[in-house]
Amino acid sequence: MTLADFRLTVMPQFESYLREQLATTLEAKDTIFQSMDYSVAAGGKRIRPMLLLATLQALNVPVEQGFSSAAALEYIHTYSLIHDDLPAMDDDDLRRGKPTNHKVYGEAIAILAGDGLLTFAFELLGKDETLSASKRIALMTALASAAGPKKMVQGQVLDMEGEKQALTLAELQNIHQKKTGALISFAVEAAAIIAEASEDITVELLKYANHFGLAFQIKDDILDIIGDETILGKKTGMDQLHDKNTYPSLLTLEGAVTALEKELMAAENCLTNAQKYAEKQGIVMNKALLEALLSLLR
Ligand code: GRG
Secondary structure: OOHHHHOOOOOHHHHHHHHHHHHHOOOOOOHHHHHHHHHHHHOOOOHHHHHHHHHHHHOOOHHHHHHHHHHHHHHHHHHHHHHHHHHOOOOOEEEEEEOHOOOOHOOHHHHHHHHHHHHHHHHHOOOOOOHHHHHHHHHHHHHHHHHHHOOOHHHHHHHHOOOOOOOHHHHHHHHHHHHHHHHHHHHHHHHHHOOOOOOHHHHHHHHHHHHHHHHHHHHHHHHHHHHOHHOOOOOOHHHHOOOOHHHHHHHHHHHHHHHHHHHHHHHHHHHHHHHHHHHHHOOOOHHHHHHHHHHHOE
């Protein structure tokens, strides 16, 4: 299956699932449902769930087995954006082309919508009886770890502490691997858990995810300089305005473009390795599908 087919067939099914889980568990009349649904429905690119489901597809596992993990991941990503946009953090008015959650519902409800999405993610995974109990425990533990105080939350703290200080490239990478990379890596880790992938395939796929995560962040930094506000759905030029440490600020714009290409090539190599291991185990891995995802970052 090509990425184009995947986006046309699998992603709409997932989109319905993502919205339905909230709508069938919560009451439509309740403010908490409306504020959570507002941000989930606001039109994110769904890169993380796409990576999770595409990894399952590449390993020939029915994608439906990954719907609860992919939804949990997108709920947590959405919560992190709602909280990141709050006045106490990045203080943004626009997200996904729409007013930020707190601009519509107020700060208190926005905090609670984030809390609701974070906790609902684990409820959804815990009650997915189509997965074995041991897989559910592994998935919930991995997700909690990726989103928790050693990874995403810590990355956010380090990012805030690093503001207005000159960071080294290694320090910047560490922040990104935690702040945005950890959730991206969970996408692939979850697929490996569900697919019961062997250790050698899992290691290569996780390395692919790590390069993917870094490439994603470099691209995000580049777009903040040369991107189109109407396409991005958010203001550009914010990194420079807030004196943020970014790949272009450390490496120049040209250097950042080179670094992006380096990460994408490294990611491709990991896929080649994963495919070799898969072949040895008699698995026909759809490497092209995961390679095509990298092209979204070019
Ligand atoms: C509040 C605990 C806590 C953590 C927040 C991820 C994060 C941590 C903050 C986001 C800050 C930010 C804008 C980082 C740049 C990279 C990034 C994560 C962009 C948003 O992700 P996309 O592009 O967004 O996948 P969509 O809207 O498409 O889902």
